[in-house]
Amino acid sequence: MTTHARDFSASIDPVKLDRLAEVVIKVGLQLQPGQDLVLTSSIPALPLTRRIVEQAYKAGAGLVTPIFSDDEITLARFRYGQDDSFDRAADWLYEGMAKAFSNNAARLAVRGDNPSLLSGQDPTKVARANKANSTAYQPALEKITGFDINWNIVAYPELAWAKQVFPGETDDVAVAKLADAIFAASRVDNDDPIGAWAAHNAALRQRTEWMNGHKFHALHFTGPGTDLTVGLADDHEWMGGASTAKNGVTCNPNIPTEEVFTTPHARRVSGHVSSTKPLSYQGTLIDEISVRFEEGRIVEARAAKGEDVLHKVLDTDEGARRLGEVALVPHSSPISRSGILFYNTLFDENASCHIALGQCYAKCFVNGDKLSRDEIAARGGNKSLIHIDWMIGSDKVDIDGLHEDGRRVPVMRKGEWA
Amino acid sequence: MTTHARDFSASIDPVKLDRLAEVVIKVGLQLQPGQDLVLTSSIPALPLTRRIVEQAYKAGAGLVTPIFSDDEITLARFRYGQDDSFDRAADWLYEGMAKAFSNNAARLAVRGDNPSLLSGQDPTKVARANKANSTAYQPALEKITGFDINWNIVAYPELAWAKQVFPGETDDVAVAKLADAIFAASRVDNDDPIGAWAAHNAALRQRTEWMNGHKFHALHFTGPGTDLTVGLADDHEWMGGASTAKNGVTCNPNIPTEEVFTTPHARRVSGHVSSTKPLSYQGTLIDEISVRFEEGRIVEARAAKGEDVLHKVLDTDEGARRLGEVALVPHSSPISRSGILFYNTLFDENASCHIALGQCYAKCFVNGDKLSRDEIAARGGNKSLIHIDWMIGSDKVDIDGLHEDGRRVPVMRKGEWA
Ligand SMILES: [Zn+2]
Ligand SMILES: [Zn+2]
Ligand SMILES: [Zn+2]
Ligand SMILES: [Zn+2]
Numbered sequence: 001m002t003t004h005a006r007d008f009s010a011s012i013d014p015v016k017l018d019r020l021a022e023v024v025i026k027v028g029l030q031l032q033p034g035q036d037l038v039l040t041s042s043i044p045a046l047p048l049t050r051r052i053v054e055q056a057y058k059a060g061a062g063l064v065t066p067i068f069s070d071d072e073i074t075l076a077r078f079r080y081g082q083d084d085s086f087d088r089a090a091d092w093l094y095e096g097m098a099k100a101f102s103n104n105a106a107r108l109a110v111r112g113d114n115p116s117l118l119s120g121q122d123p124t125k126v127a128r129a130n131k132a133n134s135t136a137y138q139p140a141l142e143k144i145t146g147f148d149i150n151w152n153i154v155a156y157p158e159l160a161w162a163k164q165v166f167p168g169e170t171d172d173v174a175v176a177k178l179a180d181a182i183f184a185a186s187r188v189d190n191d192d193p194i195g196a197w198a199a200h201n202a203a204l205r206q207r208t209e210w211m212n213g214h215k216f217h218a219l220h221f222t223g224p225g226t227d228l229t230v231g232l233a234d235d236h237e238w239m240g241g242a243s244t245a246k247n248g249v250t251c252n253p254n255i256p257t258e259e260v261f262t263t264p265h266a267r268r269v270s271g272h273v274s275s276t277k278p279l280s281y282q283g284t285l286i287d288e289i290s291v292r293f294e295e296g297r298i299v300e301a302r303a304a305k306g307e308d309v310l311h312k313v314l315d316t317d318e319g320a321r322r323l324g325e326v327a328l329v330p331h332s333s334p335i336s337r338s339g340i341l342f343y344n345t346l347f348d349e350n351a352s353c354h355i356a357l358g359q360c361y362a363k364c365f366v367n368g369d370k371l372s373r374d375e376i377a378a379r380g381g382n383k384s385l386i387h388i389d390w391m392i393g394s395d396k397v398d399i400d401g402l403h404e405d406g407r408r409v410p411v412m413r414k415g416e417w418a
Numbered sequence: 419m420t421t422h423a424r425d426f427s428a429s430i431d432p433v434k435l436d437r438l439a440e441v442v443i444k445v446g447l448q449l450q451p452g453q454d455l456v457l458t459s460s461i462p463a464l465p466l467t468r469r470i471v472e473q474a475y476k477a478g479a480g481l482v483t484p485i486f487s488d489d490e491i492t493l494a495r496f497r498y499g500q501d502d503s504f505d506r507a508a509d510w511l512y513e514g515m516a517k518a519f520s521n522n523a524a525r526l527a528v529r530g531d532n533p534s535l536l537s538g539q540d541p542t543k544v545a546r547a548n549k550a551n552s553t554a555y556q557p558a559l560e561k562i563t564g565f566d567i568n569w570n571i572v573a574y575p576e577l578a579w580a581k582q583v584f585p586g587e588t589d590d591v592a593v594a595k596l597a598d599a600i601f602a603a604s605r606v607d608n609d610d611p612i613g614a615w616a617a618h619n620a621a622l623r624q625r626t627e628w629m630n631g632h633k634f635h636a637l638h639f640t641g642p643g644t645d646l647t648v649g650l651a652d653d654h655e656w657m658g659g660a661s662t663a664k665n666g667v668t669c670n671p672n673i674p675t676e677e678v679f680t681t682p683h684a685r686r687v688s689g690h691v692s693s694t695k696p697l698s699y700q701g702t703l704i705d706e707i708s709v710r711f712e713e714g715r716i717v718e719a720r721a722a723k724g725e726d727v728l729h730k731v732l733d734t735d736e737g738a739r740r741l742g743e744v745a746l747v748p749h750s751s752p753i754s755r756s757g758i759l760f761y762n763t764l765f766d767e768n769a770s771c772h773i774a775l776g777q778c779y780a781k782c783f784v785n786g787d788k789l790s791r792d793e794i795a796a797r798g799g800n801k802s803l804i805h806i807d808w809m810i811g812s813d814k815v816d817i818d819g820l821h822e823d824g825r826r827v828p829v830m831r832k833g834e835w836a
């Protein structure tokens with residue numbers, strides 16, 4: 001019961017925290033007057049979450065409903081819960097969230113999770129609980145992945161996370177350093193964060209337009225331990241930065257974001273690939289992943305750390321062994337240049353090219369908002385309960401774009417745009 | 419943002435806090451193996467709430483789902499929210515809770531609210547927000563008032579509340595004193611709290627059996643500013659201490675509890691009555707209430723403090739002006755003898771005879787679990803969105819039981835059982 005005992009917000013610049021809250025509402029969500037907001041937050045992130053709620057109401061929000069989680073309560077379940085309770089989830093809560101999204105509520109996640117929270121727990125129970133939660137959350141998640149509504153994920157520097165990122169530092173210094181890294185990556189370390197985001201969104205748009213102009217049939221990744229051909233879905237569209245949800249609101253779903261990304265073809269991926277950064281998945285670290293694909297499907301998977309959990313993840317459903325996203329991030333991205341390994345996908349995926357296992361984003365198709373599930377599947381879009389990004393880029397990786405006639409175009413060389 | 423800045427749990431005896439958590443699960447809820455639990459808690463109550471969750475899982479709980487509230491976020495709505503948002507509520511969340519209760523989840527509220535949280539806010543907005551919440555919560559509340567499931571309310575000594583109860587003390591001392599008062603009232607200040615509760619429940623059962631033996635037609639309260647006849651509902655049943663919910667679980671819905679109570683007749687209350695303690699209602703203090711009833715209905719209402727809010731409460735709906743509960747508590751009850759005014763109904767109603775405006779408890783009828791809503795209404799049971807207890811007992815109040823033939827039986831004299 002010690003995690004609640006101290007407050008580290010004194011280590012965090014309140015001016016930048018205010019700016020981050022403003023960016024979440026005005027850039028991340030573009031919350032509309034009268035629009036409701038459903039947010040999830042851990043309790044230690046309250047200093048940011050309270051500011052976000054204030055900004056939301058100042059922007060004319062309808063009703064803001066926060067759902068808080070607590071690490072000790074999460075752990076209590078794994079420590080003391082009966083075995084047969086691990087296939088359960090709070091369906092009524094997730095169904096309610098799906099209903100709120102159907103009524104056009106926006107969605108925000110404030111994340112500062114301890115990347116190793118569940119490392120000491122039984123991986124079978126962790127996997128069962130994750131699967132039950134994913135299943136219950138599926139109707140709500142579909143409104144996110146289908147981009148029905150404006151949504152955003154943002155980060156707060158919680159102590160346990162900060163200590164994992166900066167293990168050599170005192171608690172206060174670790175939190176202060178992680179806070180500064182978050183502020184820099186989220187572009188609030190300047191006097192005009194709204195303007196900085198406008199410029200950044202314009203730069204990302206240039207990249208997506210170049211990729212969309214080429215309409216590549218596949219991408220070919222080569223590097224240490226990697227020789228991978230990722231087919232791109234028919235009618236795929238590259239996206240990046242701000243984009244417009246089906247409810248008409250233009251938002252930035254991730255803060256930070258550096259990636260341009262699209263939907264790979266679930267049945268046209270082949271070769272082998274090695275991860276270049278550790279992956280923190282639901283409180284478990286998975287490191288040094290290497291997998292082999294045949295016809296889009298992972299047929300062999302290893303990991304130096306967390307291999308158990310990796311195998312359980314791959315067994316979630318048929319789509320868990322196939323790709324739902326491929327994303328390009330230059331090795332010189334600000335997050336990459338910071339040299340910090342965040343153990344958090346929101347940051348690490350923006351420091352490196354990556355692929356994601358599982359569910360694709362329907363919006364990454366030409367006229368994606370008008371396609372049915374079957375039409376998306378026919379074009380090669382993958383379907384799964386999970387969506388897990390992992391990092392495969394580095395300054396040693398080259399990428400070529402392949403046209404259907406075999407023509408090759410350099411896309412990246414040594415991790416930089418060619 | 420100061421309420422989160424310090425942790426006062428060091429002022430609170432951890433052994434007694436553990437016992438309180440155990441009493442909540444084993445006596446308050448009698449949580450069953452495999453049964454789910456939906457709990458609401460404020461964030462500062464985490465030290466108790468975490469212990470309760472641990473006890474719940476140790477007792478074999480299915481899934482425990484906590485829904486946390488934060489005072490600063492509640493205030494942000496009133497400070498910055500748009501006017502037309504105050505008739506809104508998170509329907510999806512309340513509907514979900516009702517659904518969970520339909521699936522036999524137990525219900526717990528951990529309360530430590532600042533009694534004056536909303537005192538500085540616009541009473542019209544407070545009333546509108548309360549009404550919207552009550553309306554949305556109604557389907558869930560019906561499962562509580564109908565006693566479909568086992569439920570419980572328990573208290574945690576939060577700072578703002580402690581400072582209002584002990585205004586002359588330092589923060590730490592105030593919290594420590596309120597903690598001790600809660601522990602004493604909740605019968606965990608001894609080595610066998612489970613046994614103490616068994617004895618207490620037996621004593622309350624004796625009182626309810628005596629009252630039920632008499633089957634009074636009405637009660638007549640006399641005292642300073644009070645001359646009130648409260649008709650009792652046809653087939654009313656007095657209850658107190660442990661009782662059995664429709665799901666078969668015997669629980670103690672309030673910790674502490676000292677009252678024996680039943681359902682008055684909504685159309686047979688007449689005379690005038692004055693409150694003997696201030697009432698804290700949803701963050702507003704209402705004090706020195708005096709009202710006059712005609713044929714069950716309040717036709718005149720005054721208060722020295724909070725009269726605005728009182729009038730708005732009475733205007734909630736037709737049933738808000740009629741009684742849903744009458745309860746007897748001796749002036750010598752331990753909570754009364756402590757001499758502490760708690761500004762919290764859970765405690766103050768157990769220091770004093772009281773009446774409640776609004777919704778009745780269906781269980782306070784003979785075979786109440788089998789009666790339809792119409793049958794309850796025909797017997798005089800009241801229906802309303804609200805249920806607000808206020809205190810009318812003191813050592814100056816006498817109570818007679820009236821039989822239909824006019825025969826009088828002394829029930830209480832100078833606040834004590836006659
Ligand atoms: Zn990505
Ligand atoms: Zn992704
Ligand atoms: Zn009562
Ligand atoms: Zn009551």
